[in-house]
Amino acid sequence: MRQIAFPLLVLVVFAGNALAEQEVHWTYSGKHGPEHWGELSEAFVACREGKSQSPIDIVDPIDTDLVPIALAYRGSTTAIVNNGHTLQINAGPDNSLDLDGQTFELLQFHLHSPSEHRIQGESFALEAHFVHKNDRGELAVVAVLFREGAPSDGIATIEASAPAKVGMSKALETLTASLEIMPENTAHYRYSGSLTTPPCTEGVTWLVVEAIGSVSKEQVEKFVAIIGEDARGPQPLNGRRVVH
């Protein structure tokens, strides 16, 4: 018995260390929740000390002449992943965003409930984040907020394919889910922020669509049943300006 137990223990400890180096465990509540993200790893220091963090409460944005978001989503998605923090839909090629004359490719989109961004203090039932990257590695995220009401066809497509277990992935080839989620009118608020999950990296351009989508109570409950609530609270503006 001892002869078997010893090598097993070594194996477990080794696997534990390897895991700790690759991925620090974080959550949305308790000891590993958002208030503690900055203490969980040196790599997460921006979560605690960053001055341009996301999400934010959008209050009194400055009126400018922002052009609508120029999206060209012509490709498909490839897979839907339950990564334990959210349901993430990975994008294939030929889905892009044109911003300030630069092309950003869609990497993935995912969901948060309740919403992370607030508008004039109002929180929403659900928020979708479309994460894009340009060839310099800079990120631009388009956020779409949903109020509780009629069901969303796009969310229905996502939930019909959602893997129930953490770490599971399923093939999902659909163009419609992303297009159905995105409102036609892409007038938006723009500001400079961060990833809303560890490592909370800054320098992210946020485009929060003003038009609010609709999602049913049942759809929100289904998402929360699979993932749990996954929203970081609003972060201080620290003098940043929000334009629209």
Ligand SMILES: [Zn+2]
């Ligand atoms: Zn997100």
